[in-house]
Amino acid sequence: MKATINGRVVAEAPESELVSIEGNWYFPPSSIADGALDDSATPYTCPWKGVAQYHDVAGQSDAAWSYPQPPSSAVTRVGKDFGGYVAFDRRYVEVS
Template sequence: MQATIDGTVVADAPESELVTIEGNFYFPPSSLKSELFSNSDTPYTCPWKGVAQYHDVSVGDAVHHDAAWSYPDPYPASFDRVGQDYSGYVAFDKSQVSVG
């Protein structure tokens, strides 16, 4: 499965390696083109997953603000709900990134 912005692949992993949470596919960190990602200052804390880290994704000359997010250190209790450890896995804003 791939995550793309304007035809550029920003993440690529077999579907079996993705984690689905609340309708979003979370890609393993190793599947990202990490050079395209930078941390955003946007704050958010999920009541059951923990503190999120938003990411800007740069493709060409365009910076897609908050196009992705992850939970670097999710609440351990959330692993039971999700079914596995998803620390650092990255999901994408569907209005900016195509996943399929």
């Protein structure tokens, strides 16, 4: 699968390496293109996934997010450690 913004591939990995959570595809850290993300200062904490890190993507503010250290209960719920995996806001980034 690929994540693209304005024709630029920002992440690419086989679907078998992604994690699907609440309708969003989370890409493994190794699949993110170098220089594609810049950390954002936007704060957010999910009640069950923990503290999020938002990312700017190719100049688009907060177009991606990750959970650097999800709690063990979230990992158990998802069935895989998704720490550091990155999901993209489909309003700005196409995932296909």
